[in-house]
Amino acid sequence: MRKCLYRMIAAVLLAALLALAGCAQAGKDKKLKEASPPEDTVFQVSTINALLQGLYDGEMTCGELKKHGDLGIGTFDGLDGEMIMVDGSVLQVKADGKVLPAPDGEKTPFAAVTFFRSDQAQQVKEVADYSQLQRLLDGLIANRNMFYAIRIDGTFSYVKTRSVPEQAKPYPPLVEVTKNQPVFEMRNVRGTVAGFYCPPYVEGFNVPGYHLHFVTEDHQQGGHLLECSLQEGEIQMDETREFYLMLPAGSDFAMADLTTDRAEELNEVENSISGGKRIE
Amino acid sequence: MRKCLYRMIAAVLLAALLALAGCAQAGKDKKLKEASPPEDTVFQVSTINALLQGLYDGEMTCGELKKHGDLGIGTFDGLDGEMIMVDGSVLQVKADGKVLPAPDGEKTPFAAVTFFRSDQAQQVKEVADYSQLQRLLDGLIANRNMFYAIRIDGTFSYVKTRSVPEQAKPYPPLVEVTKNQPVFEMRNVRGTVAGFYCPPYVEGFNVPGYHLHFVTEDHQQGGHLLECSLQEGEIQMDETREFYLMLPAGSDFAMADLTTDRAEELNEVENSISGGKRIE
Secondary structure, eight states: OHHHHHHHHHHHHHHHHHHHHHHHHHHHHHHHHHHOOOTTEEEEESOHHHHHTTOOSOOEEHHHHGGGOSEEEEEOGGGOSEEEEETTEEEEEOTTSOEEEOOTTOEESSEEEEOOOOSEEEEEEEEOSHHHHHHHHHHHOSOTTSEEEEEEEEEEEEEEEEOOOOOOSSOOOHHHHHTTOOEEEEEEEEEEEEEEEEOGGGBTTBOSEEEEEEEETTSSSEEEEEEEEEEEEEEEEEEEOEEEEEOOOSHHHHHSOOOSOOHHHHHHHHHOOOOSSEEO | OHHHHHHHHHHHHHHHHHHHHHHHHHHHHHHHHHHSOOTTEEEEESOHHHHHTTOOSOOEEHHHHGGGOSEEEEEOGGGOSEEEEETTEEEEEOTTSOEEEOOTTOEESSEEEEOOOOSEEEEEEEEOSHHHHHHHHHHHOSOTTSEEEEEEEEEEEEEEEEOOOOOOSSOOOHHHHHTTOOEEEEEEEEEEEEEEEEOGGGBTTBOSEEEEEEEETTSSSEEEEEEEEEEEEEEEEEEEOEEEEEOOOSHHHHHSOOOSOOHHHHHHHHHOOOOSSEEO
16 A cells, blocks of 8 residues: 555656646747747837936846847947947947957946848949948838848958047047057958948937948957958848837936937948057 | 655655746746836837828837737828727727727837826816916826826717828828827816827937827717816826837938928927817
């Protein structure tokens, strides 16, 4: 009879264990589901005009940001370098040109990311400069009123990038910082361009048109893309019809004057190919 | 021995049943979680500038819209009246002034909704006109760079609203339609004002400042709020730091020129208190 009791207990324990295992699995699936938003969403932290005004305090950790995408661009707490996210790894291009993997605890004051799922791909050869590259991208954009995530992998005969040095408070406006931006030139490097095309009506909270960052295949150099010529490579695009904006909770954002038109400032900050220090 | 075997089987079955029950519960929770997006999110379908240009084709069903909020404003397929969503019911204020519950299958070309959870409430008395009401609302907005959902329940000594008549293709621009907008006047009615304050940088895709609709308590009259005086009531506000934009997939949106500044057009459309027909 005791033997039978043991068997009973063993059976109940076994069944209970199986049950727990089953629920644990269900729990895991649930967690995954909640962690990942719709894949066709551009997720953005703060607004570009807030950044232009010097709101450089980190808002969201890179660990949290990764839950919203695996490809994107941005910057870091205190404007400590350019961010490029590729294949789910967040890379920090510091002002001295060094590229480091950003710790999950590091925060970003501004970033835009998405889960990159290529809708279309095109092989390209001998792209003379950035403006020709943009014309090629223009040709791939079927709907200029949508968001597109862009990824270009290839061999670049020339790349010019910039980064930004970490700032101390009181933070100067971004246009002041970029006047002395360190500029980097690379020749005959394999690497990846990542970023976005945004529609015209994003003016005021993101960059209308193209905003692209670059990192070498060996993750040693990179930055905000200023100029490039492409020997050969593949352009991939991901058309995205959903946009998710998360605003900073802090008082700096509450106090910021977001009424004034900063289109010219933005253009100077994004596209000025001149730099303070030149580092080869 | 056989008795013992039965006991064993019974024990296993019991344990298994408990396991199934547990998992079923987990599954249910999971489903609930997925169904409802973050509560502090303003969810918007299409952009206001697309609507200004006459993109009136329905994009999302009201049934789907309800999954993203329980309070909000918008319009309907073919610009067939003003939408006000209160307590999760979508109401359609037709051009003849009649208010109907919108069927879940009815589509909207433009709407903004949120799950309204009041952050602050204030009792008000003797509010002379809409501009005084707006000054009261200004006083409750701690952060002009955030989104606020607004709800006002009260007794209105006077309300002036408008609606819009259903349009046929080719759709005229909204500013043409509102030139002949039917205008409604109500006196000494209990009702609810619902809508949003949007920050300045939404220009181009939503309405900067206040955009409010009205419906009477008996759901018999309502529309886009043009003027009002409030005898007594309660203002409730819900500060919202997340914004979710879903863009139309159709070719009309792809073809729309969203580059031109339509601020003046928008102001005329939103605030012109003159109307074609006046219906009391």
